[in-house]
Amino acid sequence: MDPHLLTTFVTVARRGSFSAAAAELGYTQSAISQQIAALEADLGLALLSRRPVEPTPAGRRLLEHAGPLLLRLRAARADVLRAAAGPRHRLRLAATPLAVNAAVAGRLARARAAQPRLDVTLVSCGREQVGALVAEGEADLGLADGIAAPSDPLRLPDTGPMTTVAVSEEELVVALPAGHPVAGRTALRLDDLVDARWLQTEVCPLARLRDLAGDGFPVALEYRGDDVHTVINLVAAGHGLTLLPASALSTGSVPPATRGVPLAWPRLVHRVELLHGALPPGSAADLARTLSS
Structure with missing residues (x-):
């Protein structure tokens, strides 16, 4: 498959519009349509429905491969240029x-x-x-x-x-409000907290905890940002628990209403x-x- 055609397909699928993809890529709408038609002819399959513009089942399958393929091509180009640079x-x-x-x-x-x-x-x-x-x-x-x-x-x-x-490894702690029933313990097990209310964050993806300790870990609130102080403030206000490296709770800016209890099991690190x-x-x-x- 021609990577240029694949790029066009990914852009149309992401934007949901031939005209929007044309504006982003610097082509005419007619050229975008021709490129999609050429890719569909190459595969012998319809990849996009037109009204509305969205991937067909075959198109969705191709999208699963397209991102990694295009990334590897960009990576190969960057690697060659990097090796040749002074x-x-x-x-x-x-x-x-x-x-x-x-x-x-x-x-x-x-x-x-x-x-x-x-x-x-x-x-x-x-x-x-x-x-x-x-x-x-x-x-x-x-x-x-x-x-x-x-x-x-x-x-x-x-x-x-x-x-x-x-580069480094450090102890993990369960971050929880000071008034939480288990905040006074010296250590906590993850399997004792499967029914607690948790924050879903980039810092501590709950899918990873479920891999380690089984089902559970209900989402109390999802935070899609990456500011650690926001996560700590959400914990302090009672919106849910999370795991953090011990150093994240050792600064003077941490709210006094937050506690960090060492994780005893499973043995994990940040x-x-x-x-x-x-x-x-x-x-x-x-x-x-x-x-x-």
């Missing part, structure tokens, strides 16, 4: 909100002290985006965090050949990993070594 002192670091903990921030400070000319732009984004930004060359390095068993790698989306290195593609000698490689040291 050393640069202006770097972009993509990171999930909780990835830049005290340990990582300290290592970043050491790297900047050792390289006075180093200019780092830190971009906050979701876990799904970190690998994609690095793979596509939009970021030189990435930092992703998540819940894992000790020494186990994170479950990150496949974005092609990528080096991942453990893990941070560094992601990068091929790095020629220079500032990016030096920063990667310092962050993962």
Whole structure:
């Protein structure tokens, strides 16, 4: 399949309109229609219904493959250009909100002290985006965090050949209101909390907890942002429980109505990993070594 035709198909499906896709891609509407027709002729299947414009069952199946395929193509292009590029002192670091903990921030400070000319732009984004930004060359390095068993790698989306290195691991705590019935305990088991009301967040996806401890963990409130202080304030106000790294509740800005009780079982940690593609000698490689040291 022609990747240009595939890109057009994905754009039409996402926008739900041939004219909107044409405006986004810089083609005429007639050209968009011809490209979709060419892709459908290649496969011998209708991929889009026209009124309304939406994927057919075959089109929905193709969309499942299209995203990863197009990402791998962009990643291949970025990897070749990155390998051929000379050393640069202006770097972009993509990171999930909780990835830049005290340990990582300290290592970043050491790297900047050792390289006075180093200019780092830190971009906050979701876990799904970190690998994609690095793979596509939009970021030189990435930092992703998540819940894992000790020494186990994170479950990150496949974005092609990528080096991942453990940066830090720390204790997880159950964040809950100070008045919660179990707030005074010295430790908690996850299987004792399957019927509690939980926050659904990027920081602590409940699907991951269900993988670890079985069904349950009802959603009390879903928060689609990535601000950790907002999550903590929601916990303090009684909107639901969540898991956080212990350091997230150790700052002076945490509301006094919030408690963090260590998680006794299962044995889990908050893990941070560094992601990068091929790095020629220079500032990016030096920063990667310092962050993962």
